[in-house]
Amino acid sequence: MRSTVDSMRREVSELHAELVRYNLVAWTAGNVSGRIPGSDRFVIKPSGVDYDDLKPDAMIVCDLDGSVLEGDLSPSSDTAAHAYVYRKMPEVGGVVHTHSPYATAWAARGEPIPCVLTAMADEFGGDIPVGPFALIGSDDIGRGIVATLRGSRSPAILMRNHGVFTVGRDARAAVKAAVMCEDVARTIHLARQLGEPLPIAQSDIDRLYDRYQNVYGQR
Numbered sequence: 001m002r003s004t005v006d007s008m009r010r011e012v013s014e015l016h017a018e019l020v021r022y023n024l025v026a027w028t029a030g031n032v033s034g035r036i037p038g039s040d041r042f043v044i045k046p047s048g049v050d051y052d053d054l055k056p057d058a059m060i061v062c063d064l065d066g067s068v069l070e071g072d073l074s075p076s077s078d079t080a081a082h083a084y085v086y087r088k089m090p091e092v093g094g095v096v097h098t099h100s101p102y103a104t105a106w107a108a109r110g111e112p113i114p115c116v117l118t119a120m121a122d123e124f125g126g127d128i129p130v131g132p133f134a135l136i137g138s139d140d141i142g143r144g145i146v147a148t149l150r151g152s153r154s155p156a157i158l159m160r161n162h163g164v165f166t167v168g169r170d171a172r173a174a175v176k177a178a179v180m181c182e183d184v185a186r187t188i189h190l191a192r193q194l195g196e197p198l199p200i201a202q203s204d205i206d207r208l209y210d211r212y213q214n215v216y217g218q219r
């Protein structure tokens with residue numbers, strides 16, 4: 001059990017560097033969490049700590065109510081939202097939150113990102129949906145994430161006027177979804193500057209999604 005917790009501390013710590021590498025975060029905003037396999041616990045970053053200082057030892061272990069079990073620092077202010085998602089979506093093993101600029105610009109308008117790229121059909125299986133406006137400090141953000149994701153194949157959601165939340169089978173998959181979400185948000189934003197992007201037929205979106213989810217990559 002100890003080694004599982006330690007390896008999740010290391011994994012979540014290292015994945016925070018990916019948020020910086022892909023320009024998804026400013027200052028101390030953004031967070032990654034990972035469910036500790038076989039337990040009702042997850043690892044998340046502390047609140048307000050520089051990305052350079054997010055070493056494995058600084059990570060916080062919480063239960064699924066978001067209460068701190070291990071760690072000297074306060075957990076991320078988004079811990080309640082992560083905990084809510086883990087409670088309600090047992091298939092989720094990782095959650096990421098960012099204010100990545102292009103995706104958050106769509107969130108500011110409350111506009112879903114339309115599925116007009118094959119890479120987007122692959123990863124998201126359709127539009128990236130918008131969740132409700134919700135204030136931090138209760139289960140409202142978590143509730144909005146879960147309700148919106150349940151009606152979608154997308155592992156990413158734009159919370160209105162706020163930013164991006166993504167989920168995955170593990171923390172790395174959730175980080176990948178956050179990187180891809182920003183990538184398609186930027187490309188489709190650029191496309192819109194000179195015209196209206198062309199839609200992809202739903203049957204083609206379905207085929208692309210099925211192939212990518214079930215066939216693509218190394219087996």
Ligand SMILES: [Zn+2]
Nearest residue numbers: 097099162163
């Ligand atoms: Zn936020």
